[in-house]
Amino acid sequence: MAQDKVDIFDTTLRDGEQVPGCKLDATSKLAIAARLDELGVDIIEAGFPISSPGDFKAVEDISKLVKNARVCGLTRAVEKDINVAAEALQHAKRPRIHTGIGTSDSHIQYKFKATREEVLERAYKAVKHAKSFVEDVEFYAEDAGRTDNEFLARVCEKVIEAGATVLNIPDTTGYCLPDQYGTKIKYLIDNVKGIENATISCHCHNDLGLATANSIAGAINGARQIECTINGVGERAGNTALEEIVMVLRQHSHLNLDTNIDATLLNDTSRMVSESMGMPVQPNKAIVGANAFAHSSGIHQDGVIKKRETYEIINPADVGVDESAIILTARSGRAALAYRAKNIGFELDKKQLDKVYLEFLRVADIQKEVNDKDLPLIIKASNI
16 A cells, blocks of 8 residues: 655744743754755744744745745734745745634633634634735644634634645644544544645644654544654643654554655754754653663663664664664673673683673672773673
8 A cells, every 4th residue: 555645844943942941043043954854854844933033034044045845934813923924935935824823712712812703713814814925824723632623623614715725733732642632633534624625734742741642643543744843842841753753654654654754864863953952862762862772681682682673673773873782781681791892802702701791790880881991901800
C-alpha cells in the first residue's frame, strides 16, 4: 500500500521561541530557518508579525530566504493582524497566513465575553480577509481539545466556506488523552461538510506528556499535518517534538504514513536549536538526547554488543548519531569492559578479563563513569 504523506509544520521559530529566556536573535532565526528548509519541513511558521518590529522583520527575512517550504505568519482573527502578516509574507514563494480564534466555551465566555454565533462570524471574516491576500489560509480553533465536537464541526464548516485550506485542531492545554483526540479528528472528518477541501492539522501541547501520542492518534484518524518543534520546545511543558513524530512514523511503517524529513539531520539540528536557544536537551530525551543510544547496564550492553537491535529499535546512524555508546559504570559487565578495552588496543583473554574486571569494579564504585583514560591504568593495576 502506498504511504500517505504527513506534512510537517514546524513552529520552533514561533511557538518554540515563546519559552522564557529562549529569544533568538535575527542571525540565529535565519540559520535555523535555513536548516529547517534543508531538513525537509513542509511549512515553517516564522513568527507573529504584528507582535513586534523584530518579529515582523524575521518573517520578512525568512520569506526571502526559504527556497522550498511554505512560510507562515501567525495572526489573531483581527483585520490589522492579517494585514501586517500579509505584508511580512509578500516575498515568500509560498506564503501562508495562519489565523484563528478560541472556540471552547471557556475562551468564548471568559476571554472574548462573546457568544458562539459571534465567534463563528469572527472566524469566517478573518479567513475571508486572509484569503484576499493569499491562497493558502490555515485556521486555528484555539482550545479545540476542550471544545464541544458539534460546535467545533460548525466552526470548521464555516471557515472552509470562507476559503480555509488547513484546519488546525489544537490541544492548546495538553488536556486530551490520545483516544479522545483521535476521536475528535475522526468526528470532524465524518461530520464536516466540505472537509475533503481542507487538510486537518494537529497542534498538541505536552502538559501531560501526551503531545506526541495525541498527534499520532490524530494522524491515524485522518489528520495529514502535524505541528511540532525541534526538541519539543514551546510554552509551559512544550510542544510535540518533530524528531519523535518523524521516527514514530518511520518505525511503525504499517501505519502507511511518512514525512519528507531527512532524519539524518535530526541530531545535528537538535544541537543547533539547543545551543541557539540556550535550552539544554534532557539526556533521556527520545531520539536526540545524549543517552538515547547509550547503554550502561551490563545486560543491555551484552545484548547490544552481540546484536544492536536487541535493545535499539532505531539505528543511530538513521538520526545522525555516529554509533551507540557503551558507558562503563559499576553496572557494566565483562562484555562491555572487554569491548571498550579492545577499542583502545587491549585484547584480553578470559583469565585476564576476570582480573581486570575486579579492579574495574573497585574504580567504578568510586567514580560515576570509567573512561578510556582510566582503562590503561586499571589494566596496569591488575598485574596481568
